Amino acid sequence: MEYRGSVRPFVNFNAKHDAEVLHKAMKGIGTDEDTVLMLLTSRSNDQRQQIKAAYKKAYGKDLVSALKSELGGLFESLIVALMTPPVSFDASQLHTALKGSGTDDEVLIEILASRTGEQIKEIIKVYKKEFNGKLEKDICGDTGGHYKKLLVILLQGDREEGVDEEKIEKDAKDLYAAGEGKFGTDEEKFITILGNRSPEHLRKVFEAYKKISGSDIEDSIKSETTGNLESLLVAVVKCARSVPGFFAESLYKSMRRAGTDDDTLMRIMVSRSETDMLDIRASFKKMYKESLYNTIQEDTNGDYQKALLYLCGGND
Structure with missing residues (x-):
């Protein structure tokens, strides 16, 4: 499988050397934030853990505590998140x-x-x-x-594997009968099918569903359910369709509402940087006709912004 993260392991990695560089950046009055952010955003999480160990060995103190005492605000929260496995x-x-x-x-x-x-x-x-x-x-x-x-x-983390051709039509009909096809909603059916089938299987079910009902499964869920159940069912459907698409939309919403939802922005940028950030960027561009990089640039500032842009890995 091709690697789709924006942050890759640093090639000539030397944990002891990195620990020294960070120590120098935090020594004395004031902190060299640029050095801290450039170094930590260009190392993989596994490498950051090795730097943490080397730092403790060399200086007898915890690197994360040292960073916390030197940094502040959103930038500090982001760096601490990056240092967490x-x-x-x-x-x-x-x-x-x-x-x-x-x-x-x-x-x-x-x-x-x-x-x-x-x-x-x-x-x-x-x-x-x-x-x-x-x-x-x-x-x-x-x-x-x-x-x-x-x-x-x-x-339970125990979804079925693969596609069961014989179940596709039946699942689609069951979902239709449980929602649009009746008065009231049989939530159990939605939960069982969407919670247990594999993403590949569900994508086929959604196609069959559209043929039967004439509408997308998301629209039916929205008209049949409310509140947290609705949000969770829709999220499950979106992730079955495309996990990068799901995160692209979440990122867009985190920045394009009134005020930036920094918790969500940070959580996604950190947790997907070594997973599928390149695909999220491509989905973002396709869905919103603007680049994730530019959107982050417009919505954030300072060292926090710089670090997020490094995690983004480039401008499309």
């Missing part, structure tokens, strides 16, 4: 979304709809280790109804 980052985002009063459903929906089964299983393990809790239990305590059911199905 990807699975730990997802787990901590979910933990923050669930703890305290109120739940940040956008985070739950984004992560659980877009991650692979393997990734979700890893997240559950790390969540348990780092927060001493069960992710499923915490989600069940914070959500309810059909929304909770679908989240729990996604948490």
Whole structure:
């Protein structure tokens, strides 16, 4: 498979040397933010972990704590996110979304709809280790109804594989019968089919659905369901169609609403930089006729902006 991330492992990597460079950049009065951001955005996450270890060995202190004491604001949050291993980052985002009063459903929906089964299983393990809790239990305590059911199905990380030709037509008819084809909605059917089938299978089901009903499955979901269940079902459909397309839209919304949603912007730029940022950029350009790079440039500033642009990896 071709590598589709914007951040690649640095070729002549030397963790000890990088640790020294960062130490110098933070020594004395003031910090050389440019050096910090250029170095850390051009290393892979795995390399950043090695730099962290080398730094501790050389200077007897934690690199992340040192960075936190020198940096501030959004730039600090972004650098700390970059220094976090990807699975730990997802787990901590979910933990923050669930703890305290109120739940940040956008985070739950984004992560659980877009991650692979393997990734979700890893997240559950790390969540348990780092927060001493069960992710499923915490989600069940914070959500309810059909929304909770679908989240729990996604948490199993156990979608069917491949395309089952014999089920395509039946699934499409079942979805139609569960929604548009009847008075009221049979949410269970939507949850079972969308939560368990493989993305490839679902794409075929969506085509068949359009032939039967004359409309896209997303439109039917929007007219048949509301609230968090609607948002989660739509996210699952969009991720089945195209994960990069799903993230391109989320990025666009994070910047084109009134005020920038920096939490979402940062979370996606960090978590997708080594996964599919090149595809997200291409989808963004195709969908919105403008480049992700220029949009970030218009919506952010300072070192935070510079670091995001490095993560973007170029202007289309």
